[in-house]
Amino acid sequence: MNTAPLLQVQDLRVDFTQGQGKVFQALKGVSLSIHPGETVGLVGESGSGKTTLGRVILGLTEATQGQILFDGEDITHASRARRRTLGRDIQVVFQDPYGSLNPARTVGDTLAEPLLSDKSLRTQDIAQRIAEVLQRVGMPADTAQRYPGQFSGGQRQRIAIARAVIAKPRLIVCDEPVSALDLSVQAQVLNLLKELQQSMGLAMLFISHDLTVVRHVSHRTVVLYRGDIVEQGDAAQVHEHPQHPYTRALLAAAPVPDPLIQRERRAQFDLARQALAAVT
């Protein structure tokens, strides 16, 4: 990965005012970069600021301080007009496949949305693209005329992924994309994301609380704890040889689907937790 980074986040700070002069620091100066074709896993627990980071990159939350560079361009405070064209380059897959599709609109209407800002496309072109992308994510051709309510959670997540890739973006922010799915469906969705990433050369920011999933999909892993990055590096390195006590506690806390190994790990977790308590 010697190419220039596609996305650079530099010293990003986000404060939320909570009334009565109180300020909650969601992110306290975070820096990371994502190269083209690379998946960066962002791990943290609730309140770590991982979702906030995704929202700032997507332009849904305002940054208090710091910079976000996309392909060298500062998009931290991009205008509404610039944001609208950025929608073709930066896309999103949310956690909840039930909430992320409007139940009152057909799948076709939803899938067309990222293409609407491109005025050169005619109606037939858009229909063509929708048919292609649906085939790509393994959905039947008549999906476009149907409503989200007719599909299961896994199928809806496929549709949400189709919406994310239809405009051929360069970066996708995946915010807990498989947390709401059953294990059997999770495997299918993870495979699909992986396949799309490789064939389209996508860069991905993969936000999750599940270390196993992050280890599986990401090239590099970033660990966020209370608004700060405590550790980042090569995925194998971070998962097999964690340096920071918090990363160790997090890894030790996640139960392993093997009762014999898990029995030994419980003791590790207690030690890791004590080590973390000593640090913080």
Place this chain on the structure above:
Amino acid sequence: MSAAATQTPNASFVRRLLSRPLAVVALLWLVLLLVLSIGAPVFAPLDPLEQDLLALKQLPSAEHWLGTDALGRDVFSRMVHGVSLTIAGVIEAVVMASLLGLSLGVSAGYFGGLWDRCVQQYVSLVQSLPTMLIMLAVLAVFGQAMLPAMVTLGVMGSAGVSRVLRSVTLAVREELYIAAARISGLSDAHIILRHVLPRIAGPVIVQMSLFAAIAVIVQTGISFLGLGVAPPAPTWGSMIFEASASLNDFPWLLVPSGGVVALTVLSFGLLGDSLRDASTESWSRPAVRQSVKARQAIQPKDLPEGCLLSLRDVTIVTGTGSATRTLVQGVNLDLKQGETLGIVGESGSGKTLTSLSLMGLLPPGVHVSTGTAVINGEVIDLSNEKRLTQLRGATVGMIFQEPMAALDPCFTIGHQLAEVIRLQGLGATQVQAKVMELLEQVKIPNPQDVAKRYPHQISGGMARALASEPRILLADEPTTALDVTVQAEILALLRSLSQSRQMAVVLVTHDWGVVADICDRAMVLRHGQVLESATVVDLFHRPQHPYTQALLAANPHSAKPGDVLPTVDDKLMNITGVAT
């Protein structure tokens, strides 16, 4: 979450509305009024202004269907000709209120910020003004004109409408698909038109229907006072006024004039109610629980020794007659003291229903068709909800998935714990001491402080289930909504409690890691059937059923990072992608 529930929302909405008799009657009445007003010359050929001084104050007859008034005018004809004036007034007010209310409410809710605050101030100001006085002032300025009066009513009424629509829009604005549409580069106008408006159409129609009822009354009131429309012209209000003048000697007059107003107001009101019910019905479940007659319990023959809890042949169904669907079929389980059993399955496998049936807490429309529980030696048929309710708390406790939803936000933690402990018949000081002891047991720091707090001020919610010291604890995905580090602590706590109190635990989960961590035995459920049941070591190391094998293989934990994960083929349950 049911699939196909929101299929073609508009068509099913109309069908749901028309399945309500009250809505149909109300609609028919309103349509009848509309037809009468359009075809007034045909249906009521007599001139509403023509006086017949030889036929004053007559009761209904073949010539005068609803009789005549004090000046000998045909009441039916006056009533029918009055419809168009009333309807015109209502339409003016409703159009004004919906245009203004919709644009103010939706824009305030969607954009928020300074604009929202301005709109809120404006709404408060308008709502504090006396509507009737303003309307009288408008009538005084514009002379005898109904239009400005009804437009004024619309403006005054739009304040309340916009307040409701603002809050509905606020909720819709937070939906993920709005965020996704924004990221996709849609303009605000496009998002409001395509995403927000279709979602709030229900509340808009309800609001308008209720507002129309108010407009009828106000319109009648104005013409009752002789304002708005010059007197000889037929209006419902002036008819009521004339009827009230001869109330003592000819009370009949009030029946047609008052009746038509009452029926119309009632129709709009009922229609509004039905619309609201029909629009929420698809996502709110029926509140009525069918009471099932308790069956005689039969002692099972194959009970193993020393079991605290046994379930035999639990079958749970929904629907009746030919529409019956089996959700859980013939589940058996045995549980000893201090033992933890995992029920593992994916969504829709029936794992939660199985545990709820033991609590007698199945959702409405779902019931146990066969099933016997043996709890601590006592044989209970699972249809005996009364007995199960008695056992709930002291013998069988339950932890739910959502710690926030399991505790009532209106009461302090201490109060909610005391509530359960009081069932044991202890005195006030003993109860308080017990509350503290419990909070300490579940390792909550500063129990004194926590007891005084409300659920939203703390996290977790396990103490309540343990307050009554149950012998059997049902835990339905107790850690699913929690962070892994918190999950590890809760599981450790559950383990130590089950050992120290010799509590039998049934743990319902989809997470194989949790099963491996805490369970002694586990059973795999799929489509309501038990596929296999074994000790955890056997289950993980020597899974027998292909489905279990496939699920374990689909876990990214057992795959090499970056590899294609083997998936479970739903139809054939074939295992694909596994190197053999």
